[in-house]
Amino acid sequence: MNVTTLPKPPRVGLVSLGCPKNLVDSERIMTKLRSDGYDMSPDYAGADVVLVNTCGFLDSAKEESLEAIGEAIAENGRVVVTGCMGKEADVIRNRFPDVLAITGAHEYEQVVGAVHEAAPMPANAFLNLVPEGGLKLTPRHYSYLKISEGCNHRCAFCIIPHLRGDLVSRRPDAILREAEKLVAAGTKELLVISQDTSAYGVDIRHKAFPLKSGGEVRAHMTDLSRELGKLGAWVRLHYVYPYPHVDNVIPLMAEGLVLPYLDIPFQHASPDVLRRMRRPANDAKVLQRIRSWREQVPDLAIRSSFVVGFPGETDQDFAYLLAWLEEAQLDRVGAFKFEPVEGAPATSMEDQVPADLKQERYEAVMALSARISAEKLAAKVGSTLDVLIDAVDAETGGATGRSKADAPEIDGEVHLRDAGGLRPGEIVSVRVEDADEHDLYGVPFETMAS
Numbered sequence: 001m002n003v004t005t006l007p008k009p010p011r012v013g014l015v016s017l018g019c020p021k022n023l024v025d026s027e028r029i030m031t032k033l034r035s036d037g038y039d040m041s042p043d044y045a046g047a048d049v050v051l052v053n054t055c056g057f058l059d060s061a062k063e064e065s066l067e068a069i070g071e072a073i074a075e076n077g078r079v080v081v082t083g084c085m086g087k088e089a090d091v092i093r094n095r096f097p098d099v100l101a102i103t104g105a106h107e108y109e110q111v112v113g114a115v116h117e118a119a120p121m122p123a124n125a126f127l128n129l130v131p132e133g134g135l136k137l138t139p140r141h142y143s144y145l146k147i148s149e150g151c152n153h154r155c156a157f158c159i160i161p162h163l164r165g166d167l168v169s170r171r172p173d174a175i176l177r178e179a180e181k182l183v184a185a186g187t188k189e190l191l192v193i194s195q196d197t198s199a200y201g202v203d204i205r206h207k208a209f210p211l212k213s214g215g216e217v218r219a220h221m222t223d224l225s226r227e228l229g230k231l232g233a234w235v236r237l238h239y240v241y242p243y244p245h246v247d248n249v250i251p252l253m254a255e256g257l258v259l260p261y262l263d264i265p266f267q268h269a270s271p272d273v274l275r276r277m278r279r280p281a282n283d284a285k286v287l288q289r290i291r292s293w294r295e296q297v298p299d300l301a302i303r304s305s306f307v308v309g310f311p312g313e314t315d316q317d318f319a320y321l322l323a324w325l326e327e328a329q330l331d332r333v334g335a336f337k338f339e340p341v342e343g344a345p346a347t348s349m350e351d352q353v354p355a356d357l358k359q360e361r362y363e364a365v366m367a368l369s370a371r372i373s374a375e376k377l378a379a380k381v382g383s384t385l386d387v388l389i390d391a392v393d394a395e396t397g398g399a400t401g402r403s404k405a406d407a408p409e410i411d412g413e414v415h416l417r418d419a420g421g422l423r424p425g426e427i428v429s430v431r432v433e434d435a436d437e438h439d440l441y442g443v444p445f446e447t448m449a450s
C-alpha cells in the first residue's frame with residue numbers, strides 16, 4: 001500500500017501588543033493565515049516565523065514594541081513586524097536590521113504576503129485548498145490584475161466613485177507578488193485593470209516600496225508596468241486616461257515589456273461634450289499624441305469606448321466625433337447610447353437627446369468604426385503575428401486565439417485552421433490569410449512557446 005506523507009505546514013508565532021483594535025487586527029491576520037493552511041505556534045522555539053503586531057500610541061508603548069521585537073529576534077530570529085509602528089520602519093530597521101519585513105496597521109494583504117514569503121507553504125495538492133495563484137474565474141493562461149479601487153474623478157454620467165469611493169492604490173510590491181504567483185501558475189497574459197490606471201499611486205504619493213529582489217519600485221503606472229514586463233508574460237493595460245505621463249509607457253511597448261495596446265476610454269471627442277461630461281485628461285492635442293505614439297510603436301492597437309446621445313450633444317458635436325474617429329483610426333471601438341443612471345448628475349441635465357436620435361448616432365459610430373476596423377485588419381493579411389491560443393476545437397482541428405491587439409472578451413479573435421496539437425495557453429506564430437470586420441483568419445506555422 002502506498003502511503004502519502006503530508007508535509008507539515010509552517011508554524012507562525014504571534015506577539016500582539018496594544019489596544020483591542022490591534023487585537024482584532026491580529027485575529028484577522030491569524031484567521032487568514034490559518035485558512036491559508038498555516039499552524040500556530042504557542043512558543044518561539046516551534047515557530048518558523050514570528051509576527052509582532054506593534055503599538056505606537058505612546059512613547060512607552062513604542063519602547064515596549066521595540067523590546068518585543070528584540071526578544072523575538074533573540075529567541076527565534078525570523079521576525080515580521082506589523083501594526084502602528086510600521087509607520088516608523090526606519091527606527092525598527094536601525095535597531096533590528098535582521099527584521100524580515102515591516103508593514104503598517106491594517107495592511108492585511110501585505111503582512112500575510114510577508115509571512116508567505118518568510119515561511120512558504122509547501123506545494124501539496126492535499127494540503128492546499130487554493131492554488132498558488134488564487135481561485136480564478138478566467139482560464140489559467142490569462143488573469144486580471146487589479147491595481148487599485150475607486151476613482152478620484154466625478155464624471156457626470158458615472159456613479160462608481162459614489163459606490164466605491166475615492167482612489168485607493170494597492171502597494172506595487174503586493175501587486176508584483178500576486179503577478180509572480182499568477183505567472184508561476186501558468187498565466188501567459190496579465191490584464192492590468194482599475195477604474196483609472198494612469199492615476200495609479202496618486203493617493204499614496206507614488207511612494208517607493210522595496211522589492212525582495214533588491215532595489216525598489218514606485219507606485220506609478222510606468223514603474224509598475226516596467227516591473228510587470230520583466231515577468232515574461234504579456235502585459236496589457238486597460239482603462240488608461242491620456243494624462244501626459246502615459247507618453248512614458250510607449251517606450252516600454254517599443255522595448256517589448258508591455259503589449260503595444262492601450263485601452264483608453266475617450267467617451268467623446270467634442271471639447272464641449274467632454275467638458276460637460278467632466279472627463280479627466282480632456283486633452284485637445286490627443287490626436288497629435290496618438291500620431292507620436294504610433295511613430296514610436298507602429299503596431300500600437302488603441303481600443304476605446306464612446307457615449308453617444310449625452311445630454312446636450314448637438315449635431316455639430318456629433319459631426320466632430322465622427323471626423324475625430326476618422327482621423328484617429330482607432331483599432332477597436334465600442335459605442336454606447338447614453339443611459340440615465342440614478343444618482344448621476346447627467347441624469348437630471350437639460351437637453352436630453354431623444355431615443356431615436358441616439359440610435360441613429362449609435363449606428364453611425366458603429367458603421368464607421370466597423371469600416372475602419374475592417375480596413376486595418378485587411379492590412380494585416382499576409383503578415384505574421386504572435387497568437388495566444390484560447391481554445392482548441394478537437395472536432396474541426398481548428399483553434400481560436402488572440403493577437404497582441406486583442407484583449408479577451410472585448411476585442412476580436414484570430415481563428416486558426418489546422419491547429420493540430422496546440423493547447424490553450426500556447427503562443428504560436430500565425431500567418432494571416434483573411435480578415436473581416438472584427439476577426440482574423442490564419443494558419444500557425446511555428447510554435448513559439450508553450
Ligand code: SF4
Binds near residue numbers: 154160161196280
Ligand atoms: S467614468 Fe469617470 S468617475 Fe467613473 S470611474 Fe471612470 S474616471 Fe472615474
